[in-house]
Amino acid sequence: MIRKAGEQQAVESLNPSDAIDFMCAEARRQGADGFDAVAGESESMGIELFEGKVKSTEISNSRGIGIRLFKDKRPGFAFTEKMSREAIAQTVKDALSHTLLTDPVEMDLPFPETLPDIDLKSFNPELEEVSLDRMKALCLELESLARAADQRIDNIPYLGASRSSGMSMVRNSNGVAYSSRSNVVSAGVGVVALQDGNKKMGVYSNGGRSFSFDPGLMAAKAVERAVELLGAESVPSGSYPVVFSNRVSASLMSMFGSPFFADAVQKGQSRLAGKVGERIAVPMLNITDNPHIPGMPGSHLFDGEGVATSPQEVVRDGVLKTYLYNLESAHKAGVKPMGNGSRGYSGKAGTGFSNYIVDKGDRDLAALLSAFPRCLYITKLEGGSGCSAVSGEISIGAQGFWYEQGARVKPVDKITLSSNYFEMLMGIRGLSNEYSDSFSSMKVPDMLVESMHVAG
Amino acid sequence: MDKIKAERIIQAGLDRKADFVEIFEEETRNASVSFRDRKVDSATAGTDYGIGIRLVYGTEVLYCHTSNDDEGHIIKLVDNLARSRGIIVRDTSEPTVNLVGRIFENRHKITKDPREIGQDRKLDLIKLADHVARGHSDKIIQVNARAGDVVSSVLICNSEGLWAEDTRTRSRFTVNVTAEAGGEIFTASEAPGTMRGFEFFESLDISHYAKLAAERAVLMLSAGYVKGGKMPVVMGNGFGGVIFHEACGHLLETEAVRRKATPFAGKVGELIAHPSVTAIDDGTIQNAWGSQNIDDEGNPVQKTVLIKDGKLQTYMSDRVGGQETGTGITGSSRRESYQYAPVSRMRNTYIDRGSTPVGAMIGGIDNGLYAKKMGGGSVNPATGEFNFAVEEAYLIRNGKITEPVRGATLIGKGPDILPLISQVGDDLELAAGMCGASSGSVPVMVGQPTIKVDNILVGGR
Numbered sequence: 022m023i024r025k026a027g028e029q030q031a032v033e034s035l036n037p038s039d040a041i042d043f044m045c046a047e048a049r050r051q052g053a054d055g056f057d058a059v060a061g062e063s064e065s066m067g068i069e070l071f072e073g074k075v076k077s078t079e080i081s082n083s084r085g086i087g088i089r090l091f092k093d094k095r096p097g098f099a100f101t102e103k104m105s106r107e108a109i110a111q112t113v114k115d116a117l118s119h120t121l122l123t124d125p126v127e128m129d130l131p132f133p134e135t136l137p138d139i140d141l142k143s144f145n146p147e148l149e150e151v152s153l154d155r156m157k158a159l160c161l162e163l164e165s166l167a168r169a170a171d172q173r174i175d176n177i178p179y180l181g182a183s184r185s186s187g188m189s190m191v192r193n194s195n196g197v198a199y200s201s202r203s204n205v206v207s208a209g210v211g212v213v214a215l216q217d218g219n220k221k222m223g224v225y226s227n228g229g230r231s232f233s234f235d236p237g238l239m240a241a242k243a244v245e246r247a248v249e250l251l252g253a254e255s256v257p258s259g260s261y262p263v264v265f266s267n268r269v270s271a272s273l274m275s276m277f278g279s280p281f282f283a284d285a286v287q288k289g290q291s292r293l294a295g296k297v298g299e300r301i302a303v304p305m306l307n308i309t310d311n312p313h314i315p316g317m318p319g320s321h322l323f324d325g326e327g328v329a330t331s332p333q334e335v336v337r338d339g340v341l342k343t344y345l346y347n348l349e350s351a352h353k354a355g356v357k358p359m360g361n362g363s364r365g366y367s368g369k370a371g372t373g374f375s376n377y378i379v380d381k382g383d384r385d386l387a388a389l390l391s392a393f394p395r396c397l398y399i400t401k402l403e404g405g406s407g408c409s410a411v412s413g414e415i416s417i418g419a420q421g422f423w424y425e426q427g428a429r430v431k432p433v434d435k436i437t438l439s440s441n442y443f444e445m446l447m448g449i450r451g452l453s454n455e456y457s458d459s460f461s462s463m464k465v466p467d468m469l470v471e472s473m474h475v476a477g
Numbered sequence: 478m479d480k481i482k483a484e485r486i487i488q489a490g491l492d493r494k495a496d497f498v499e500i501f502e503e504e505t506r507n508a509s510v511s512f513r514d515r516k517v518d519s520a521t522a523g524t525d526y527g528i529g530i531r532l533v534y535g536t537e538v539l540y541c542h543t544s545n546d547d548e549g550h551i552i553k554l555v556d557n558l559a560r561s562r563g564i565i566v567r568d569t570s571e572p573t574v575n576l577v578g579r580i581f582e583n584r585h586k587i588t589k590d591p592r593e594i595g596q597d598r599k600l601d602l603i604k605l606a607d608h609v610a611r612g613h614s615d616k617i618i619q620v621n622a623r624a625g626d627v628v629s630s631v632l633i634c635n636s637e638g639l640w641a642e643d644t645r646t647r648s649r650f651t652v653n654v655t656a657e658a659g660g661e662i663f664t665a666s667e668a669p670g671t672m673r674g675f676e677f678f679e680s681l682d683i684s685h686y687a688k689l690a691a692e693r694a695v696l697m698l699s700a701g702y703v704k705g706g707k708m709p710v711v712m713g714n715g716f717g718g719v720i721f722h723e724a725c726g727h728l729l730e731t732e733a734v735r736r737k738a739t740p741f742a743g744k745v746g747e748l749i750a751h752p753s754v755t756a757i758d759d760g761t762i763q764n765a766w767g768s769q770n771i772d773d774e775g776n777p778v779q780k781t782v783l784i785k786d787g788k789l790q791t792y793m794s795d796r797v798g799g800q801e802t803g804t805g806i807t808g809s810s811r812r813e814s815y816q817y818a819p820v821s822r823m824r825n826t827y828i829d830r831g832s833t834p835v836g837a838m839i840g841g842i843d844n845g846l847y848a849k850k851m852g853g854g855s856v857n858p859a860t861g862e863f864n865f866a867v868e869e870a871y872l873i874r875n876g877k878i879t880e881p882v883r884g885a886t887l888i889g890k891g892p893d894i895l896p897l898i899s900q901v902g903d904d905l906e907l908a909a910g911m912c913g914a915s916s917g918s919v920p921v922m923v924g925q926p927t928i929k930v931d932n933i934l935v936g937g938r
Contacts, residue, residue, distance in 0.1 A: 123520050
């Protein structure tokens with residue numbers, strides 16, 4: 022790619038639609054038995070500010086295309102971000118050469134079907150008009166509101182806004198040809214509060230499909246989250262009831278998604294193997310994978326392998342109802358693929374939740390915090406390296422508050438929580454009636470767990 | 478991109494009143510083969526290609542990137558960036574910058590270019606890992622092994638006349654082993670990597686790494702839990718260096734200093750660590766995973782002494798961060814790819830060799846933890862609060878290493894922990910990892926000899 026001075030280049034770069042058509046034609050011409058191709062393109066612009074000035078501005082445009090093809094049932098993969106005919110033909114050739122290395126895989130590519138007639142509201146054309154100036158004005162307002170909110174705000178190191186839009190396409194040798202697009206705007210502020218030499222950070226960020234952020238609310242929440250933790254101290258080591266705020270309950274549950282994937286079950290990497298139809302959690306827990314909720318970021322009508330999606334009850338009344346499948350794991354299990362294949366142009370196919378929904382309970386947060394005479398209310402989790410989806414082990418740093426008789430006593434930090442995910446599911450004692458307001462593909466209410474080991 | 482085109486793009490930025498204009502063009506070839514469930518389950522290769530343009534006004538950075546190398550398209554992006562600052566210029570003048578190729582010493586010789594060696598040569602390697610790991614115990618139920626290489630060709634040119642090209646070739650072998658007993662499952666992995674070509678795989682003792690991972694997965698099945706709380710911890714060499722990486726390294730990047738988001742801002746020359754600690758970030762180590770010839774702004778990489786006998790010497794800088802914080806060039810500007818503007822990042826970071834024998838460290842502890850193998854971690858630079866995980870640990874009782882205990886999270890604050898590293902061993906070793914931050918995920922090494930931390934909070938039961 023690096024050419025010397027004077028060397029000419031006149032290579033036409035195809036748009037993603039023409040590129041994927043050309044790639045499919047090449048795969049046929051070069052003799053693939055079957056194939057699927059995915060292409061993606063994304064555009065974004067964003068801005069970051071620091072101390073009243075623009076610190077950085079970014080405008081980006083990226084695209085790529087990838088193929089999985091089969092020869093005598095052997096898969097081969099390749100991808101490229103160079104969208105010339107020459108590069109695409111070479112990519113197909115590379116993928117074909119890889120079929121000489123792999124072992125055969127039994128799976129069937131899907132045929133075209135009528136996708137559900139649902140407007141997922143994934144794309145709002147008005148967002149394409151949101152300018153950097155508008156983002157800058159929002160950030161400036163956020164910054165001044167946050168500084169004015171509390172004298173203890175010492176620094177605002179993170180402040181920014183962005184918008185992005187993306188398009189994805191999937192085609193296969195059976196005639197499947199789907200495409201979709203989506204866009205999003207987001208904004209956030211991270212503030213540091215200082216008191217007696219101690220610093221605490223509070224972050225509020227959110228996104229959505231309308232540029233209707235409330236800077237007053239955003240700044241107030243970020244400041245509150247920093248200031249309320251000032252003066253935090255540890256608690257003595259022991260076992261305590263823990264309420265996970267809906268600000269962190271989704272991120273805790275997100276670390277343990279893969280045990281529900283058939284692929285992990287079939288490969289011996291899930292402790293849920295053999296548990297379909299069995300109770301794996303308390304009866305109040307219901308987990309649904311729902312790709313059809315309008316406006317949610319994980320919604321889509323077809324998956325990364327060109328399979329039409331459908332909602333799935335994964336856990337109902339504490340009983341495991343199903344695993345999630347992609348094409349390969351569905352074939353192996355002898356079930357109909359359900360549209361949980363995930364794949365970008367540069368990777369092989371995996372499995373994923375679309376929107377992960379834990380049903381709300383019927384009590385409010387205050388009721389959970391007063392369910393036991395004393396408890397920890399956790400609003401911040403630190404890292405996740407001590408958590409393993411395979412073993413279920415949970416060991417994680419945390420911050421939050423100590424509650425007695427439902428009343429907040431003091432802020433808490435310098436503690437770690439320890440448990441095992443599969444035991445924790447049996448120890449859930451309450452789910453609140455409220456989700457956080459974040460624009461996220463996971464909805465999990467505040468969650469009360471009867472007992473976790475705390476080191477302090 | 479040819480020089481004439483590069484000069485025209487740079488001129489488009491200068492015409493729009495930028496103080497500094499830089500082009501980063503990259504073409505990266507990734508190739509890997511992986512083995513799972515006793516099968517070669519994937520063979521893949523791909524090309525990442527794109528161009529990133531940076532305009533700097535004072536210390537304000539404007540960045541755009543694209544996979545489309547059409548000159549008109551790129552100049553349009555430059556124009557859009559400038560317009561975001563209210564600068565509108567319609568005419569483009571003749572280039573005033575004359576790009577001159579700069580020659581760098583290639584410290585990291587590659588003898589076998591992966592692009593010229595078929596992926597079929599990797600099959601025996603991944604199969605060997607599976608064979609050795611499964612042979613260790615009948616409790617091993619799954620082995621994933623992957624051999625991958627990346628060859629990245631970059632061109633960096635800028636409005637100061639720099640034209641620099643570099644090729645970075647890296648290879649990495651990963652083995653992940655799963656063991657099961659009594660309904661419990663544990664995994665353990667090893668992932669050595671270097672800045673070498675296929676010769677790395679040829680000289681790698683794959684059986685050694687496969688066995689290490691298998692042993693750890695099986696060992697953890699029978700391990701108990703440590704009783705959580707504050708205690709002295711002896712941290713093993715090699716990947717143990719993740720403690721310095723998280724607790725201190727990120728806090729010494731000018732990207733954190735310029736945001737005033739580090740407790741070490743304004744502390745150069747001060748004692749911030751125990752006097753037994755000397756810490757270095759070295760991008761020059763021959764063929765090391767985190768090394769380069771030049772950084773991603775085109776500066777030759779350096780060996781940077783960060784802390785000498787406990788005293789802070791300097792930060793790691795990038796162009797803009799160095800300018801804002803008054804830090805000289807350290808060759809530390811890095812980015813994952815053309816999709817990221819570069820910022821100051823670590824390369825190969827380690828606590829330097831000390832003189833305390835490991836036996837003496839352990840012997841001095843009545844009740845503590847020997848953290849033999851560390852996992853990943855993270856830090857919030859603004860508060861200094863860090864965490865990282867221990868994957869394999871043993872209790873220390875009455876000066877002796879005793880039974881194994883399961884992994885746990887260790888947490889603390891950087892400025893509190895550094896003075897507590899009171900003993901440094903003589904068995905320095907480095908290990909490969911990936912580091913994620915605002916300019917993406919970059920290969921780094923972490924390292925240290927065995928060290929003793931007098932007191933740290935260990936998560937447990």
